[in-house]
Amino acid sequence: MELYDSEEQQVEAIKDWWKENGKAVILGTVVGIGGLLGWRFYQDTVVEAQEAASDAYTTAVTQLAAQGADAQDTVQSFISANSDSEYATLAALQLAKVQVESGELDAALEQLNWAKSNSKDTALTAVATYRVARILVEQGNDEQALTELDALTHxxxxGRVAELRGDILLRSGDQDAAYQAYSQAQQSADNSQTLQMKLDDLAK
Structure with missing residues (x-):
């Protein structure tokens, strides 16, 4: 460190340093403050957008619960307007459920496939994939259903995957493979209450 003989020398040294570096210091400070304010503004904007999407989602699904299939257009508009949000995925899952209940299986399948393709949440993707497989089974598209189940490795x-696979195999006439699939499902924590009945029926 450079030593100074007097206060005057120190003052002169500071002045010289400021002449050389003052603009950079000011610029750095301005940029730093601007960046901080910009980040806070960005965060506030994101929070506001999330709150708005949450409110809109609540409104849409409430209308769906009250009106059923008659609220499809409203929910679809919400999904289209919020397609980059997981709220849209949730809405698509809810809409597909209502469509299944009203017998609109093709429309429900479209919603679920959209949810699979657009969700970044692995849990929601798994839900959509399983429901796609269920609808395909209902439509008699067993091979496609099995392909969906193969992709669901979570x-x-x-348990649910193995049980549904067993249902498909049983319908195709392969009782041994169905029993094996049911037995595998029984070892899983998510096995259903009807699983033991299926095993008992095959054991007779």
């Missing part, structure tokens, strides 16, 4: 779904 351990939390192991």
């Amino acid at each position: 351990k939390d779904w192991a």
Whole structure:
């Protein structure tokens, strides 16, 4: 460190340093403050957008619950307007459920496939994939359903996947393979209450 003999020398040194570096310091400070304010503004904007999407989602699904299939256009408009949000995925899942209940399986399948393709949440993707497989089974598209189930590898779904696979195999006449699939499902934490009945029926 450079030593100074007097206060005057120190003052002169500071002045010289400021002449050389003052603009950079000011610029850095301005940029730093601007960046901080910009980040806070961005965060506030994101929070406001999320709150608005949440409110709109609540309104849409409430209308769906009250009006059923008659509220499809409203919910679809919400999904289109918020397609980059997981709220849109949730709305698509809800809409598909209502469509299944009203017998509109093709429309429900479209919603679920959209949810699968657009969701970044693995849990929601798993829900959509399983429901797609269920609809395909209902439509008699067993091979496609099995393909969907093969893609659903999350351990939390192991029991339901194995049981549905067993249902498909049983319908095709392969009782041994169906029994094996049901037995595999029974080892999983998410097995259903009807699983034991299916195993008992095959054991007779």
